[in-house]
Amino acid sequence: MIRLITQTIANWTTVIIAPIMTILVANRFWQFYKKTNKINYIRLIIFLIFLAFTWAIIPTNLSEVPPFDIYINADLIGTDEATINSYSIAIGFMVSFSLCMIAYANRWETLYYVPLLLYAGIIFSFILNDLSSIYFILNQIYIYGAGVLGVIFFYITGIRLRDNGSLGLGIFFTLSYASLIVGENIIGDVFTFLIGVFGLIFALGFFNPYKKSEVFRK
Amino acid sequence: MNWYISLIDLIVLVLAILNAYFSIKNWKESKISINLFLAIFFIFLMPTAFRQLVLGIGLIEDIYIGENLSLNDIFSLVIILSTLQFLLYLKEWRRFYFLPIIYAFYSIYYLIFLPENLLFNISSIFIGALSFFVIIIDGIRNKNGMASSIAFIFVYGLVYTENLILLSAEIFAAFFRLLGVFAILLGTSGFLDKYILVSEETTKIKNTWIAKMVSK
Numbered sequence: 001m002i003r004l005i006t007q008t009i010a011n012w013t014t015v016i017i018a019p020i021m022t023i024l025v026a027n028r029f030w031q032f033y034k035k036t037n038k039i040n041y042i043r044l045i046i047f048l049i050f051l052a053f054t055w056a057i058i059p060t061n062l063s064e065v066p067p068f069d070i071y072i073n074a075d076l077i078g079t080d081e082a083t084i085n086s087y088s089i090a091i092g093f094m095v096s097f098s099l100c101m102i103a104y105a106n107r108w109e110t111l112y113y114v115p116l117l118l119y120a121g122i123i124f125s126f127i128l129n130d131l132s133s134i135y136f137i138l139n140q141i142y143i144y145g146a147g148v149l150g151v152i153f154f155y156i157t158g159i160r161l162r163d164n165g166s167l168g169l170g171i172f173f174t175l176s177y178a179s180l181i182v183g184e185n186i187i188g189d190v191f192t193f194l195i196g197v198f199g200l201i202f203a204l205g206f207f208n209p210y211k212k213s214e215v216f217r218k
Numbered sequence: 219m220n221w222y223i224s225l226i227d228l229i230v231l232v233l234a235i236l237n238a239y240f241s242i243k244n245w246k247e248s249k250i251s252i253n254l255f256l257a258i259f260f261i262f263l264m265p266t267a268f269r270q271l272v273l274g275i276g277l278i279e280d281i282y283i284g285e286n287l288s289l290n291d292i293f294s295l296v297i298i299l300s301t302l303q304f305l306l307y308l309k310e311w312r313r314f315y316f317l318p319i320i321y322a323f324y325s326i327y328y329l330i331f332l333p334e335n336l337l338f339n340i341s342s343i344f345i346g347a348l349s350f351f352v353i354i355i356d357g358i359r360n361k362n363g364m365a366s367s368i369a370f371i372f373v374y375g376l377v378y379t380e381n382l383i384l385l386s387a388e389i390f391a392a393f394f395r396l397l398g399v400f401a402i403l404l405g406t407s408g409f410l411d412k413y414i415l416v417s418e419e420t421t422k423i424k425n426t427w428i429a430k431m432v433s434k
Contacts, residue, residue, distance in 0.1 A: 110315045117317060121324045134331040 003186060010192035011061035017196035018054040021203035025050050028205065042165055045101040049094055049169065050203070056090035061192075081143045083136050084126050092119050092143055098150035098169065105157050105166055115146060147177065162210040168202040226392040227271040233399040234260070234267040240406035244364075252307065256368070259300055260406070263374070263399070266293050270395065274388075284330030291329055291338070295322050297375030298346040304368055305349040308356065321345065346372040363414065367405020374398025 029043040060079050063072040078085025099115035122142060126135040151173045158167025175198060179191035201207050238260040245253035269289075272278050281289045299318035306314050325338050350372040357366030373394055404410050 109312045112313045114316045114320070117320050121320055125324050125328060128337055129328065129332060132332065134327075138327065 003189075006186050006189040007184075008065045010189035010196075011065045013193050013196040014057050014199075015061050017200050018050070018057050021199045022047065022050040022054045024203040041104055042101065045097050045104065046165060046169070049097045049101070050199075052090045052094035052097065053199075056087050056094065060087050081140050083133075084123070084131075084139050088139060088143065089123065091147075092122070092139065095143055095146040095150050098154065098173065099146055101169070102150065102153040102157050102166065105161060105163055118142065119146075147173065151177065164208050164210050167209065168207045172198060172202060220388070223388050223392045224271065224274050226396050227267070227274050230392075230395045230399050231264070231267040231271055233396075233403050234263045237399060237402050237406050238264055240403070240408075244406065256406075259371075260402075262296070266297070267395075267399070269293075285333045286335050287326060287329035291335070292326075294342060294375055295325060298342050298349075298372055301349040301353065301369065301372045301375070302345055304371075305353050308353065308365065343376065346376060361411075363408070363410025363412075364405045367402050367410060370398050370401035370405075372398075373401065 025043065025047045029040060029047050032038075032040045032043060059072060059077045060074075062068040063074040063077060063079070078087040081088045081091060096115040096119040100112060103109075103111040103114070119142060122135055122139050126132065126139075129135070151170055154166045154170030154173060157163060158165075158170055172195065175191055175195045179188055179195060182188040182191055198207075238257070241253065241257040241260045245257045269278070273280065299322055302321075303315075303318045306317065321341075325342070329335055329338055350369045353369035354366050357363070357369065375398070376394060
C-alpha cells in the first residue's frame with residue numbers, strides 16, 4: 001500500500017512536471033530567437049532532450065498508476081530498453097541529443113551529428129529489416145553506453161567550461177540513472193520524484209552555480 | 219571462367235599498378251595530404267585486382283564471415299565508401315566525416331547476422347551513385363580531371379557487390395572493372411587535365427589540383 005502511494009506521488013509528479021519543463025525550455029529558446037533572430041543551439045538541444053524525456057516518461061508512468069493502468073497497455077508502449085519500443089526510442093534520442101550537446105559545447109564539429117546518425121542507423125536498420133530482433137541488443141548497448149558517456153562528459157564539460165546547462169543535465173541524467181538502477185521500489189520512487197523537482201529547478205533557470213559561462217565566449 | 223575475362227582482369231591489374239605509380243608520383247611532387255590518401259587507396263586497389271584475377275581463374279574462393287559477409291563485400295564497402303569520404307572531404311562537410319564509418323558498421327552488422335544482402339546492395343549502390351554524380355559534376359565544373367576520374371572508383375567498386383542483375387554476367391562485371399580503373403588512370407596520369415578539361419588555372423597550379431577546390 002505504501003509503495004502504491006509513493007509510486008503514485010512520484011509518477012504523477014514527473015507526469016505533471018515533464019511537460020511544464022519542456023514548455024519552459026521551449027519558451028526560453030523562443031524568447032532568445034525572437035530577441036536576437038539567431039538560433040541558440042544549446043537551448044534547442046536542451047528542449048529536444050526534455051521533449052524526448054516527456055515522450056518517454058508520460059505514457060510509461062501513467063501506465064503504472066490507477067486509473068490509467070487499466071487503459072494504457074504497458075506492453076504496447078514499452079517500459080524498458082530490452083526491446084525497441086516507443087519508450088526506448090525516446091530514451092535513445094534523449095541520450096543522442098545529450099552527446100550532440102557535449103560535442104557542440106566543446107566545438108567538436110566532426111562529432112556534431114555522429115550520435116544522431118548512429119541512433120538513426122539502429123532505427124532505420126530495424127524498420128527496413130522487418131523489425132528484426134538482432135537490433136535489440138545494439139539498441140540496448142547504445143543507450144547504456146551513450147548514457148554513461150553522456151553523464152561523464154556532462155560533468156567534465158560543465159566543470160571545464162563552467163557551463164550550467166551541461167552540469168545541470170549531468171545531475172538530471174545521474175538522477176535518471178539512479179532511478180533505473182535502484183529499480184521499482186520506494187527508493188526508486190524518491191529518485192523519480194527528485195528528477196521532477198530538479199528538472200523544474202533547471203527549466204526555470206534557477207540552477208546557476210556558474211555566473212559566467214565559457215561556452216558562448218568560445 | 220572464360221579466358222577473356224582473365225585477360226581483362228590482368229589488364230585491370232596492370233592499370234591498377236599504374237594508378238598507384240602515378241598517385242605516388244603526384245604525392246611526391248605536391249606533398250598534399252589528399253594525394254597521400256589517394257596513393258594509399260590506389261595501393262589498396264592493387265591486391266583487390268590481383269585477388270579478382272586469381273578468384274576468376276579459380277585458384278581461391280571467396281571467404282564468408284557470419285551469415286552473409288564476404289571478403290568481396292568488405293572490399294566493396296571500402297571502395298564505394300572511399301568515394302563518399304572523398305566527396306565529404308572535397309565539399310568540406312566536416313559534420314558528416316564519420317557517415318561512411320557508421321554506414322560501414324551497420325552494413326557489416328547486417329551482413330553478419332542476416333542471411334540476405336539485398337538492402338546492402340541497394341543502399342551501397344545508392345550512396346556510391348550519389349557520390350559518383352556529385353563528384354563528376356563538380357570535377358567537370360571546376361575543370362578538375364583528377365576529381366572527375368576519382369568518381370569512377372565507384373564504378374570499380376560496384377562490381378564487388380554481389381547479386382546485381384545487370385552485373386550478374388561476368389563480362390559486364392569485368393568490363394565495369396576495366397572502365398573504372400581506366401577512367402581513374404586518365405585522371406591520375408594527368409591526361410584529363412592536359413587534354414580534355416584544360417583550364418588556365420590547371421596549367422598554373424600543376425599537381426596541386428586540390429588547391430583549386432579549397433581556394434574557391
